[in-house]
Amino acid sequence: MKKGKSGWILLLVAAMLVTIAAGCSQKPGGASGSGEKVVLEFVRWSNGPALDAEEEDKIKRFNESHPNIEVQMTLLPWDETFRKIELSLATNNPVDLFYWDVPAYAWYKDGLFKNLQPYFDRDLNMDEFDANLFEPFKFDGENMYAAPENYQTLTFYYNKTLFDKAGVSYPTADWTWEDVLAAAQKLTVTEGGKTTQYGFDATALGIWWAWMALSWAQGGQLVADVHEPTEVTLNTPENKAALQFIQDMIYKHKVSPDVATKDAGGLGFQTGQIAMYVGGDWDLGSLKEITDFEWGMAPIPKWGDGRATPYFMGAYVMANNTEHPEEAWEFIKWAMTENQKTLAEQQSWIPVHNPSRDAAPTPEWAPEGYKEARLNWTADGRIGDIYSIKWREAFDKYVAPMQDEIFINGGDVEAALKKAEQEVNALMKQ
The missing domain is CATH 3.40.190.10 (Periplasmic binding protein-like II)
Known part of the structure; x- marks a missing residue:
């Protein structure tokens, strides 16, 4: 499972330790x-x-x-x-x-x-x-x-009960991200000025190997070589379009909670207050225990005619x-x-x-x-992996803060991409 991603930085000293001259019993x-x-x-x-x-x-x-x-x-x-x-x-x-x-x-x-x-x-x-x-x-x-x-791999989950209640057709393999937005707008419920049900959880796409699915589907790429990249291309039209779309679902269209609202309200797909989200197939272990509502799965939506599915x-x-x-x-x-x-x-x-x-x-x-x-x-x-040691350092120092600026702070997408690209590539060239 991908839970190990959060521990990358702990192992940057790996190469140093292999020079230890140590004996060991048979x-x-x-x-x-x-x-x-x-x-x-x-x-x-x-x-x-x-x-x-x-x-x-x-x-x-x-x-x-x-x-x-x-x-x-x-x-x-x-x-x-x-x-x-x-x-x-x-x-x-x-x-x-x-x-x-x-x-x-x-x-x-x-x-x-x-x-x-x-x-x-x-x-x-x-x-x-x-x-x-x-x-x-x-x-x-x-x-x-x-x-x-x-x-x-990543897959698309949806709450069938909420779809039925709203009279919205279920997601199919032909759905695009525009279809997701249109459905999310119908599935978002606001009462007394407070949103009680969100159509989509865009915060779940707030990590590079998830949001890159939207960029890859457009023909974009982050690196040319996942093993030894010499540069990272963050500030591209494809990445900008992907990240702007996700950010807009939170701050412009308001069909998704932001991170603070999600955490404060304990919101999640299993609470029945989120109609759709993208998550790992490893989520099935907990999702299959749901008894309060019916749910379904669909492939990752397309961007236009293109689709890309991250795998590990x-x-x-x-x-x-x-x-x-x-x-x-x-x-x-x-x-x-x-x-x-x-x-x-x-x-x-x-x-x-x-x-x-x-x-x-x-x-x-x-x-x-x-x-x-x-x-x-x-x-x-x-x-959905980049293996370079420098990338792992770059992610913690620059890419994770970039994602926070876009998804948590609602900052300017292009400015955040441009800044992070300059910082990452300076590190990659050291």
């Missing part, structure tokens, strides 16, 4: 080919009781089906996970496997990731995957360094110095193939294996539009 487990059981150390972060239980079940099933390998998983809070991995990779005996998130790119730059391309070429039928969506993990442009297990990938990384590369790959391969059927049935994550995803039954709790919105976005997918 991990338990025999060497490859010795006939003894090989123990693999795997570290990932906790996602809460329900998802952690699925992870533990996965490890249990793999170990039972592979008597010569034992994966020992450690679940930690997000920041502790990366501190543990960081220190481990600085030793001569690192963890064998860990779960990917953006801060780990620093360790790839230090040569600490195993090149997985030879294993992909040897053991995977890439016709069973959307290989083009894997391209961002070819950090050098040619070879895979992280092995995707699942996708996460959960993936495994193998430490370059693991003593058991074949056994570590066996676990990765199993997670990308055999276990994808179970992953699809659990419905918590979107499987990367197309046959497993296509064969999975639709869950009983699935709302209207579930399959189209959650599973049929791949042709429009755009990676």
Whole structure:
């Protein structure tokens, strides 16, 4: 899940620590080919009781089906996970496997990731995957360094009960952002000078990898290279149009609460006071518990004829110095193939294996539009990550304040974009 985004800055020192000369006692487990059981150390972060239980079940099933390998998983809070991995990779005996998130790119730059391309070429039928969506993990442009297990994406949620009450037609795959605005105006309710129901929650688009969907759909881009961008293009017509549209929904059209109003009133989709919002497919875990009203899903709206859907990938990384590369790959391969059927049935994550995803039954709790919105976005997918260490620093210093100026303060969009672009690119060129 994308909760790790808030912790980017904690790991900017990663590259410094890998020079530590540290010894470490041998991990338990025999060497490859010795006939003894090989123990693999795997570290990932906790996602809460329900998802952690699925992870533990996965490890249990793999170990039972592979008597010569034992994966020992450690679940930690997000920041502790990366501190543990960081220190481990600085030793001569690192963890064998860990779960990917953006801060780990620093360790790839230090040569600490195993090149997985030879294993992909040897053991995977890439016709069973959307290989083009894997391209961002070819950090050098040619070879895979992280092995995707699942996708996460953004989708459009709406309150069917409020739509029915207002006599508004449900969103479809053909909806544009202008359709969203028109519906939001009909779904916003004001009584006694106070808004009691909002048609849309524009504040949910207040992070770059969400609002960029509106810019990408126009043909815009933030960077030419998500790995090592040399400049960021913030002050563009596409970005300006996208951000102005979102800001206008809050301050001009008043169909969305601002951040202060939303926080003060505890407003959210689940309260029944918001008719539409864009959120992660990971929101389904809580949304499926709603009983007070009916709700549905639709694809991200178009801008004109264009559509772009941000996506992210959960993936495994193998430490370059693991003593058991074949056994570590066996676990990765199993997670990308055999276990994808179970992953699809659990419905918590979107499987990367197309046959497993296509064969999975639709869950009983699935709302209207579930399959189209959650599973049929791949042709429009755009990676919602930028890996450069400088970008993570630039985001915290300049892009986040720019977003606050636009969405919280209601400031001038073009001026905010221009200022942030100058600041970010000065940093990128250092």
